[in-house]
Amino acid sequence: MKPPFKIGILASGSGSNAEQIITFLKPFEQIQIAFIASNRSKAKVLERAENHGIPHFHFSTKNLAEENILDRFEPYQADAVILAGFLAKIPAHLIQKFDNKIVNIHPALLPKFGGKGMYGHHVHEAVFNAKETTSGMTIHLVNEEYDKGAILFQAKTNIEPKDNPTSIASKVLALEHFHYPRVIKTWIDKLREP
Numbered sequence: 001m002k003p004p005f006k007i008g009i010l011a012s013g014s015g016s017n018a019e020q021i022i023t024f025l026k027p028f029e030q031i032q033i034a035f036i037a038s039n040r041s042k043a044k045v046l047e048r049a050e051n052h053g054i055p056h057f058h059f060s061t062k063n064l065a066e067e068n069i070l071d072r073f074e075p076y077q078a079d080a081v082i083l084a085g086f087l088a089k090i091p092a093h094l095i096q097k098f099d100n101k102i103v104n105i106h107p108a109l110l111p112k113f114g115g116k117g118m119y120g121h122h123v124h125e126a127v128f129n130a131k132e133t134t135s136g137m138t139i140h141l142v143n144e145e146y147d148k149g150a151i152l153f154q155a156k157t158n159i160e161p162k163d164n165p166t167s168i169a170s171k172v173l174a175l176e177h178f179h180y181p182r183v184i185k186t187w188i189d190k191l192r193e194p
């Protein structure tokens, strides 16, 4: 029997995606959430981790840029890192350490509406202002270029004339909640194939 595959989750805010991932993965003993960490000390995601009895900690965005962030992660021996609404840029030393093992979710159909400054409500406002008729979400590997790593999965939703940035955001979030845990599970299963 292989040892469990361990993931670390990084999130900056509410962590509603992290919550879905925790709940979905619970029955699969071969995947463990080793830690949840946030660059915001008051992020609700840390409360969620506490409620689920998952080790959790805060680090500053400045910490993240320093190589010793790897020392903070080291005790948990994570095999991969899942970004769930993590709004700081991942530095090169983390990308090198977790080579092709960092996954991100982006609330639009990349390559459109990605890059620096494109996060959360900014994305949905840009999509709305561009009069797009569809939006959606993208799950992708993280490389050194913002939102440009290999795409693992995308799902779309229609934008109706009555929609606004808030309603687009909730349609996209519903897609994220459904697909992100499942795509993570499938991706890990593939990595673990003999």
Ligand code: GAR
Binding pocket: 011, 012, 013, 014, 015, 016, 017, 018, 084, 085, 086, 087, 105, 106, 107, 118, 119, 120, 123, 173, 176
């Ligand atoms: C999600 O919509 C996620 O796609 C987005 O932040 C939200 C976090 O929600 N991420 C980005 O914009 C990354 N560029 P949550 O904290 O409730 O999971």
